[in-house]
Amino acid sequence: MNTKFKPENYNSISPYIITGDASEIINFLVEVFDAQELRRFPGEDGHLMHAEVRIDDSVLMLADSTDDWQPIPGYVHIYVPDVDATYQKALDHGGESVQKPKQHDGEDDRRGGFRDAMGNTWWIATKVK
Numbered sequence: 001m002n003t004k005f006k007p008e009n010y011n012s013i014s015p016y017i018i019t020g021d022a023s024e025i026i027n028f029l030v031e032v033f034d035a036q037e038l039r040r041f042p043g044e045d046g047h048l049m050h051a052e053v054r055i056d057d058s059v060l061m062l063a064d065s066t067d068d069w070q071p072i073p074g075y076v077h078i079y080v081p082d083v084d085a086t087y088q089k090a091l092d093h094g095g096e097s098v099q100k101p102k103q104h105d106g107e108d109d110r111r112g113g114f115r116d117a118m119g120n121t122w123w124i125a126t127k128v129k
Contacts (some may be wrong), residue, residue: 014052014059017074019118022048022062028116029053029060031093032086033078056080073119083110083126090114090122103128 006012019025029035035053043049047064054060055078065071080086083101091097094117101112101124111125 009054010059011057014061015074015076016061016063017076017120018063018065018069018072019120020065020071021118022051022064025062025116025118025120026051026053028090028093028095029055032090032095032122033080035060071118073121075121075123077123077125080124080126083112083124086124087112087114090116090124095122098123 017025026035026037026040030037030053033055035055038052038054038059039050040048040052041050047066049063051062052059053062058078060076063069087097087101091114095114096116098113098115098121099111101110103110108127108129109125110128111123113121113123115121
């Protein structure tokens with residue numbers, strides 16, 4: 001069995017977001033989630049062909065949309081150390097509230113959600129039980 005079938009420190013699954021302005025989303029992710037930019041590959045015409053950011057233990061991949069690859073808003077769930085602080089950071093950096101953080105009866109998580117400027121929805125949660 002090939003034990004080196006993926007890059008070191010990558011999960012087997014990485015969400016991929018195609019958006020109208022990947023650079024704007026990367027900046028948002030850096031501010032809100034303290035994301036670390038790993039790679040960025042610009043195309044000859046200046047659009048972002050591919051980029052990768054690390055958020056905690058996971059890698060998110062992004063690209064600018066093109067005529068052939070239309071933007072598709074994504075839905076991503078992320079566990080964070082403090083759902084309330086992260087939610088507020090998102091709003092402070094232009095995010096739009098989808099759901100204020102709360103804990104539903106019988107759930108172990110406190111969760112909330114927001115939408116970024118490109119229409120991607122980010123569900124965030126912190127395990128509280």
